[in-house]
Amino acid sequence: MQKTINLFVGIFVLLGLVALLFLSLRVSNLTSWSTASSYELVAYFDDIGGLKRRAAVRSAGVLVGRVSSIGFDDKRYQAVVTLEIDSSVSFPKDSSAQILTAGLLGEKYVGLLPGAEEQALKDKDRIRLTQSALGLESVISQFLYNREPGGSASK
Amino acid sequence: MTGLLDRVAHLGKWVIGVLIGLGAFARLCAAVIARLPRVVKRMELVSAQVHFLGNHSLAIILVSGLFVGLVLGLQGYYTLRRYGSEEALGLLVALSLVRELGPVVTALLFAGRAGTSLTAEIGLMKAGEQLAALEAMAVDPVERILGPRFLGGFIAMPLLAALFSALGVVGGWLVGVALIGVDAGAFWSQMSEGVDFWNDIINGVVKSMVFGFAVTSIALYMGYSSRPTPEGVSRATTATVVAGSLAVLGLDFVLTALMFSSN
Numbered sequence: 518m519q520k521t522i523n524l525f526v527g528i529f530v531l532l533g534l535v536a537l538l539f540l541s542l543r544v545s546n547l548t549s550w551s552t553a554s555s556y557e558l559v560a561y562f563d564d565i566g567g568l569k570r571r572a573a574v575r576s577a578g579v580l581v582g583r584v585s586s587i588g589f590d591d592k593r594y595q596a597v598v599t600l601e602i603d604s605s606v607s608f609p610k611d612s613s614a615q616i617l618t619a620g621l622l623g624e625k626y627v628g629l630l631p632g633a634e635e636q637a638l639k640d641k642d643r644i645r646l647t648q649s650a651l652g653l654e655s656v657i658s659q660f661l662y663n664r665e666p667g668g669s670a671s672k
Numbered sequence: 673m674t675g676l677l678d679r680v681a682h683l684g685k686w687v688i689g690v691l692i693g694l695g696a697f698a699r700l701c702a703a704v705i706a707r708l709p710r711v712v713k714r715m716e717l718v719s720a721q722v723h724f725l726g727n728h729s730l731a732i733i734l735v736s737g738l739f740v741g742l743v744l745g746l747q748g749y750y751t752l753r754r755y756g757s758e759e760a761l762g763l764l765v766a767l768s769l770v771r772e773l774g775p776v777v778t779a780l781l782f783a784g785r786a787g788t789s790l791t792a793e794i795g796l797m798k799a800g801e802q803l804a805a806l807e808a809m810a811v812d813p814v815e816r817i818l819g820p821r822f823l824g825g826f827i828a829m830p831l832l833a834a835l836f837s838a839l840g841v842v843g844g845w846l847v848g849v850a851l852i853g854v855d856a857g858a859f860w861s862q863m864s865e866g867v868d869f870w871n872d873i874i875n876g877v878v879k880s881m882v883f884g885f886a887v888t889s890i891a892l893y894m895g896y897s898s899r900p901t902p903e904g905v906s907r908a909t910t911a912t913v914v915a916g917s918l919a920v921l922g923l924d925f926v927l928t929a930l931m932f933s934s935n
Contacts, residue, residue, distance in 0.1 A: 519716055519720075522719060522720055522723045523716075523719055525723055525727050526719045526722045526723045526726070526727065528727075529722065529723070529726050529727045529730065529828075529831065530722070530827075530831060532730075532831070532835060533830070533831025533832070533834050533835055534831070534834075535838075536831070536834040536835040536837070536838035536839075537831075537834040537838075537873075537877070539838045539841075540770060540834060540837055540838055540841075540873050540876075541869055541873050543841075543860070543864070544766045544770065544837075544838075544841055544863055544864060544867050544873070545770075545864060545867040545868060545869040545872060545873045546864050546865060546867065546868060546869060571868065571871075
């Protein structure tokens with residue numbers, strides 16, 4: 518009796534663990550998540566828009582890392598964004614970072630545009646060229662401001 | 673004047689009664705937890721309880737999980753189709769199951785299916801003076817009776833919640849991909865893109881552990897403190913469902929605010 522109970526309990530526990538495994542491997546992003554080997558880069562932005570921690574870092578559209586922390590530097594009055602880049606990927610020293618939006622209203626992510634220099638960025642290096650988030654509001658206001666004086670656009 | 677004083681005294685009596693109940697509950701929890709090291713040494717008692725609380729709840733948990741997933745898939749599809757984003761169906765189903773519905777609905781069902789049986793069993797043991805008999809034989813009823821049941825419920829609850837969520841995702845897949853024809857690749861990739869392992873899965877597991885603790889300890893306390901009469905046991909069983917469900921819903925609000933507000 519005790520043996521069959523133990524067997525059933527074992528099956529139950531195994532089932533539960535399989536369900537957990539399914540949730541972590543198939544449902545969540547555990548498989549694409551690795552801190553095992555990565556290096557950090559720092560970038561200063563004038564405006565990060567709606568960038569959040571754990572946001573994607575992409576280059577040529579491919580996921581190469583994640584945003585590990587966002588802070589504010591009160592000496593430069595800029596946002597400090599720390600990027601966690603997969604150590605299998607390296608970028609030239611004069612690469613630039615920009616904050617982009619997936620789709621029109623989608624999530625913000627950091628795009629890395631590789632430069633042409635020979636030397637590669639190392640751990641804790643700073644990305645010098647940055648471009649801030651382009652908010653929809655500023656685009657619209659720029660558009661309105663620019664077409665105001667001419668007035669001949671399409672009226 | 674005396675009528676007003678009586679009212680105030682009545683309120684005072686009620687508050688004192690609630691406080692005494694809470695204190696007795698906390699003391700019982702502390703007593704059970706303090707005896708856990710000795711309970712662990714007799715795993716066969718615990719495994720019998722996991723069998724009783726977990727295996728016997730499997731059917732209702734699996735069927736509920738599947739059907740909640742089916743309904744989520746269907747309703748989510750109808751709403752998402754309006755905005756042309758049916759591909760996000762997997763994300764919607766998985767996030768709502770893993771974060772909220774899995775742990776909460778499992779805990780509510782667990783309170784109804786397993787909590788009541790715990791309360792009734794212990795209440796009847798008390799009414800039959802079996803607990804007193806154990807004590808007379810120098811066997812500690814908290815260690816022998818309550819400990820294994822508490823540990824069994826605490827182990828079974830997270831596993832049941834994980835099964836509920838997994839079956840729910842399968843249910844959402846059945847309706848969304850197999851029946852309606854949402855693209856399978858987009859369904860799974862949007863899901864794994866949006867569900868974070870630490871933020872969502874682990875927090876869901878932590879939630880179900882907290883709920884397991886709450887429901888099991890409330891059920892044990894209600895049985896242990898019930899009046900040893902048929903009416904007392906029946907009241908205690910009802911109180912387990914009511915107090916257990918309310919505790920789960922209240923704790924869920926607090927835990928959600930703590931876990932998911934930061935981002």
